[in-house]
Amino acid sequence: MTGKLKIKEIAVLTGLSPSTVSRVLAGKSNVSPQAKEKVFYHARHMGVLRDIPPSRLLMSSLLVCAPAAAFTPNGDHYYYEVIQGVLSEVSHYDIHVKKCSLDINNADTTLFMKQVSESDVDGVIIIGIDDESLYRLAVECNKPVVTINSRDKKMHLDSVSPDHASIGYCAANFLLEKGHRQVLLFTDLRRETMIQRLEGFKRACQDHHLIFDESEHLLVTKGWGEPEARANFKKYLQLRTKTQLPSAILCGGGAIARAVLSELKNHQLQVPEDISIMSCAYSHEMDEIKELGLTAAYQPCRELGSEAVYILQSRLTREISSRFNLLLQGSIQVGDSVTDVNWRRRELYQSHTIP
Numbered sequence: 001m002t003g004k005l006k007i008k009e010i011a012v013l014t015g016l017s018p019s020t021v022s023r024v025l026a027g028k029s030n031v032s033p034q035a036k037e038k039v040f041y042h043a044r045h046m047g048v049l050r051d052i053p054p055s056r057l058l059m060s061s062l063l064v065c066a067p068a069a070a071f072t073p074n075g076d077h078y079y080y081e082v083i084q085g086v087l088s089e090v091s092h093y094d095i096h097v098k099k100c101s102l103d104i105n106n107a108d109t110t111l112f113m114k115q116v117s118e119s120d121v122d123g124v125i126i127i128g129i130d131d132e133s134l135y136r137l138a139v140e141c142n143k144p145v146v147t148i149n150s151r152d153k154k155m156h157l158d159s160v161s162p163d164h165a166s167i168g169y170c171a172a173n174f175l176l177e178k179g180h181r182q183v184l185l186f187t188d189l190r191r192e193t194m195i196q197r198l199e200g201f202k203r204a205c206q207d208h209h210l211i212f213d214e215s216e217h218l219l220v221t222k223g224w225g226e227p228e229a230r231a232n233f234k235k236y237l238q239l240r241t242k243t244q245l246p247s248a249i250l251c252g253g254g255a256i257a258r259a260v261l262s263e264l265k266n267h268q269l270q271v272p273e274d275i276s277i278m279s280c281a282y283s284h285e286m287d288e289i290k291e292l293g294l295t296a297a298y299q300p301c302r303e304l305g306s307e308a309v310y311i312l313q314s315r316l317t318r319e320i321s322s323r324f325n326l327l328l329q330g331s332i333q334v335g336d337s338v339t340d341v342n343w344r345r346r347e348l349y350q351s352h353t354i355p
Contacts, residue, residue: 014038032119059122059312061096062086063115065134066127068101078282078301079128082148085305086125096120104191107131116141123312125305126150126157130191144315146308146324149193155323158315160307162299163327164193167280168200171250171297174332175278176208179341180248186219186233186260187252187280194252197280201250216246221256229259237267245269247341248276254285257294272339286333293336300328 011018014035021039069075070083087097100115102108107129116124116138124138124145132153138145139156147159175183185201187194198218205212221232237245251257257279264271271277281289281296289296311324 010039010042013042059090059093059095059316061098061118061120061122062090062309062312063098063100063118063121063124064127065100065102065107065112065124065129067104067129070127071099071101076128077284079149081282081284081301082127082305085302086309087305088302089306089309102129102134103131104128105130107134109133109137113137113141116143122316125308125312128191144312146311148304148308151192151325155325158311158324158326160304160311160324160326160328161193162304163329164196164299165200165203166327167297167299167330168197169204170200170330170332171278171280172201172204173207174295174297175248175250175276175338176204176210178248178276178338180246180276181210182216182246182248184217184219184246184249185252186221186229186249186256188221188223188256197252226255226259229256230263233260233263234266237263242269242274245275248278248338251277251279254279254281254288257281257289257292261292271337276338276341278338281333289333290335295335295338296333297330298333299330303328 007018007021010016010021014021016035016038020035064083064086066079066083067076070079073080090097098115098118098121100112102112109131112134115121121143124141124143125148126134126138126145127148127150129147129150135147135152135154135157139152139154145157147157149161151159151161172183172185183205185198187198189195189198201217202212205217219232219236221229223229249260251260257277260277261271264275264277269275277294279289279294279296281294281298283298283301285296286298307326307328311326314324
């Protein structure tokens with residue numbers, strides 16, 4: 001059956017005009033939610049939506065929920081970039097993006113329900129929110145919802161995130177393969193995503209036959225900014241002699257890496273001659289990381305927003321029973337801050353014979 005005949009058949013089944021059916025299938029916004037629901041219902045059963053090209057988005061309005069700081073470039077840089085990925089993906093289409101600011105752990109569920117219930121909202125993207133009560137309401141809103149960098153533990157919502165565990169594993173594995181045995185992970189553990197990265201770090205230690213000792217291999221900063229990290233690392237250095245320091249430090253982010261570099265300089269310790277430094281980093285930090293000469297494990301950012309849009313599109317065009325849990329890989333960018341100790345550092349391996 002040709003496209004025109006399918007449009008005519010859907011028009012008969014829905015009682016709508018062929019032009020209205022055509023506008024719905026073209027992703028135009030000048031149609032009512034009731035019309036879209038009727039057309040989508042019959043189009044799915046007729047297999048029409050499977051023929052829609054991926055480049056055509058069937059949404060009129062998209063609701064993006066995130067912490068307030070994510071909507072300003074001077075706030076949460078990472079989530080701001082994720083949102084730019086969403087906006088970039090829909091910028092070529094007639095799609096209105098609505099914004100809803102929510103607290104990470106105590107989301108305003110009344111505000112959420114008010115905005116998600118608006119008739120023209122076709123899909124919802126929730127970024128960096130950990131409130132389980134919000135997820136329960138999102139499941140009941142009867143609209144496609146995708147979470148970014150957070151996970152619905154009940155497995156009712158689609159999600160897209162960096163593969164934090166693999167990124168933590170690969171970063172630690174990079175250092176361990178360079179011969180480092182005393183490796184310190186310096187991070188904050190504010191969110192589950194950081195804990196996943198820690199689990200990857202532990203798995204890398206296990207694969208290299210090392211026993212993970214939290215007192216030796218983990219330093220946790222209570223805040224997320226550079227001042228807090230500097231204070232924590234300064235105290236760490238003051239409690240140890242040079243021979244008690246790790247041979248490599250994996251920093252949980254750019255702010256922590258800057259703090260470590262600054263304090264090492266204050267203590268007249270050189271990178272990488274005395275201690276190798278590696279950082280986990282985001283795409284918006286790339287220029288600074290390169291300028292500092294740091295080796296870093298980069299995690300995807302704008303790509304998360306792009307993939308979330310197309311997961312929503314899949315929900316609109318196909319009947320899928322299982323939920324997505326899409327994990328995006330990171331990458332290792334090599335700088336000058338990590339040395340290859342090649343298993344030969346006398347102060348670390350005195351039991352080895354050095355030729």
